[in-house]
Amino acid sequence: MLRTITVGLDGSRESRAAAEWAAREAKLRGLPLKIVHVWEPVPEPMAQAPLLGAETHQHWTERVPREAAEGIRLRHPGVEVRTEQVSGQPADALAEAAKSAELLVLGSRGLGGVGGFMVGSVGMAAIAHADRPVVLVRALEVAADEHEPDPVGVPSAATPFLPVVLGLDVEHPDGTLLEFAFDAARRRATPLRIVHGWNPPPYYAYGTPANPALYEALALADAEALTEAVRPWRQKYPDVEVVEESRNGSPAVHLVDAAREASLVVVGRRIRRSPFGAHIGHVTHAVLHHSAVPVAVVPHG
Known part of the structure; x- marks a missing residue:
């Protein structure tokens, strides 16, 4: 049907x-x-x-x-x-x-x-x-307008779409979520900006002396994990320009910030069958409440 x-x-x-x-x-x-x-x-x-x-x-x-x-x-x-x-x-x-x-x-x-x-x-x-x-x-x-400004600074349906922004958890990179975001970017002929926020493990954040080398290693590991999660989808959608951003700090804060220059923000919601509670997740909840552009919430397993 x-x-x-x-x-x-x-x-x-x-x-x-x-x-x-x-x-x-x-x-x-x-x-x-x-x-x-x-x-x-x-x-x-x-x-x-x-x-x-x-x-x-x-x-x-x-x-x-x-x-x-x-x-x-x-x-x-x-x-x-x-x-x-x-x-x-x-x-x-x-x-x-x-x-x-x-x-x-x-x-x-x-x-x-x-x-x-x-x-x-x-x-x-x-x-x-x-x-x-x-x-x-x-x-x-x-x-917020979904399109880039024209030469005189006015957004218009005749100008290209702003990027699609995807919030991705590299520990659980669900294919349904990635498929939706890549497809949305392809249809709009616009780049896909993939944002991943990460934080040092508790033992590093609390009680362990600052170690720049360790911090750089953690940042590199998360960036590599993001690249690996996205690699099959780059191959499936070779015509979609992809920008990967792995940032230290709150994923919600980074996504809300990225939404300021987006046509669409894509976030996930893990499906839970319990009838009690909203089951939306704090990152998705924050983006829903603070993004001025349309937000797509994609349920996944």
Whole structure:
């Protein structure tokens, strides 16, 4: 069955920004776009109210995805757009919709200036439980541009994409995560910047006298481990320019910093089957909350 780029739409400016990003991604991948509008059943007391009742609610739930689809068809000719309405809890419905999607796209509310994302309970739950990649997109007013500036300094869809940034743990370099990042960079015809953050082992950080030679050896070992993890993917995607960065310090800090000059940030989420907890990981959690560009969270084993 042909997969789709699926976007969750609730009519908010954040979800409209997500729908625009999803339409561009659908065009890059040559896939249909599915707009999923989730509505929660009207409680019985409200259903009896003439202005807030079931018929009024149904009118708005039908109007939101219909108007969004019409606008996207006009702005993104050639992209096949489908709509679907489902009833239930938004997080559960979106996680279910993701099963038949190439990826799920959701909007996230910005906190302004330097605050970063407020992902929200629905977005976090969908990320934690979806079996497919989930992309979080900020509202258009606060999102960073994905393209390089033109000669007069203005980013434009006519200029090349900024690099794709991948956060990679070289101790567990999952192929699903690497495949997603390399493919995203290839489709955008842009470099892939792979960032790995490392820290000295505890015995070195605490109690052991500073030893520059040992520090250099540790740095070299981590850089070599990164090169080895990436080597098969360089061979599989020879047309993708790769920049490897192995840095001492917090991986989250380095990724958030790299996101300032990126079109997309790709991070992983290890799949855990326990029903309790979000299971997102502290690095991914930090990037979700502080990156101004779209963030793709890729589940892997």
